[in-house]
Amino acid sequence: MTIxxxxxxxxxLVLHAxxxxxxxxxxxTMGSDAAGLQYALELCRAHSGRRSVCQPEAFAHEQPxxxxxxxxxxIDRREVSQGDYRRCVDANRCTPSRLSxxxxxxxxxxxxxxxxxxxxxxxxxxxxxxxxxTEAQWERAARGGGSRHFPWGYVYNSRVANHxxxxxxxxxxxxxxxxxxxxxxxxxxxxxxxxxxxxxxxxLTADAYRPDVYTEALRVDPAPVTPAPGVQLPxxxxxxxxxxxxxxxxRVSHRQRLPADAREPDVGFRCVY
Numbered sequence: 416m417t418i419x420x421x422x423x424x425x426x427x428l429v430l431h432a433x434x435x436x437x438x439x440x441x442x443x444t445m446g447s448d449a450a451g452l453q454y455a456l457e458l459c460r461a462h463s464g465r466r467s468v469c470q471p472e473a474f475a476h477e478q479p480x481x482x483x484x485x486x487x488x489x490i491d492r493r494e495v496s497q498g499d500y501r502r503c504v505d506a507n508r509c510t511p512s513r514l515s516x517x518x519x520x521x522x523x524x525x526x527x528x529x530x531x532x533x534x535x536x537x538x539x540x541x542x543x544x545x546x547x548x549t550e551a552q553w554e555r556a557a558r559g560g561g562s563r564h565f566p567w568g569y570v571y572n573s574r575v576a577n578h579x580x581x582x583x584x585x586x587x588x589x590x591x592x593x594x595x596x597x598x599x600x601x602x603x604x605x606x607x608x609x610x611x612x613x614x615x616x617x618x619l620t621a622d623a624y625r626p627d628v629y630t631e632a633l634r635v636d637p638a639p640v641t642p643a644p645g646v647q648l649p650x651x652x653x654x655x656x657x658x659x660x661x662x663x664x665x666r667v668s669h670r671q672r673l674p675a676d677a678r679e680p681d682v683g684f685r686c687v688y
């Protein structure tokens with residue numbers, strides 16, 4: 416092997432290794448306390464064109480705040496891109512997104528894959544040797560070990576994440592009207608160096624959505640929340656906000672629901688291993 420070939424192999428190895436971030440085993444605090452809920456309300460009222468949604472009950476499913484122990488895991492540094500997903504389709508292991516690659520707003524290779532449902536996301540993650548993250552794994556990776564409101568810290572900053580306007584519509588204030596590259600917004604990284612854990616696209620999790628799940632006693636490496644018996648297409652919990660959602664959705668503790676078979680233009684995913 417020539418020196419140039421060896422250097423190229425090493426370069427590819429480094430790139431591959433850095434594509435996933437290791438989260439060490441340990442406890443973290445999940446959800447919102449009373450002060451966090453008050454902050455969510457204030458942010459919602461300051462940056463929402465629909466103040467009727469800014470009520471305490473809209474955020475009650477983030478409580479009670481509780482300690483969770485997770486074993487170590489790895490997680491994608493970036494959201495799965497259109498180019499990543501297309502390789503799975505070309506290998507006949509994934510089914511195509513409903514979004515055309517000709518859509519310049521959302522379909523570029525370096526933009527996050529959207530227009531796929533939870534089953535398609537799970538199939539891709541299995542293809543690369545992983546699975547979708549649980550809500551706990553996702554929040555731990557976004558929050559770090561502290562009590563911050565956003566991946567980057569405690570204070571809302573409109574310039575470090577790709578999100579929508581006050582009415583939840585696309586807004587170019589942050590530099591992107593629609594989806595940005597999966598490598599964008601380096602100033603908004605999480606404590607572990609993950610990109611776009613707030614904004615760009617909502618991210619699917621392995622958990623079926625339940626508003627009362629935090630009231631349960633399971634606090635050690637919780638398995639994905641499963642649907643009730645006989646329910647075939649549960650709502651999934653999604654996290655992180657998107658290019659079309661208002662600023663209060665960017666908080667690391669914010670939870671939203673989505674039908675598991677929905678294929679939305681602002682919902683994507685990343686995998687854990």
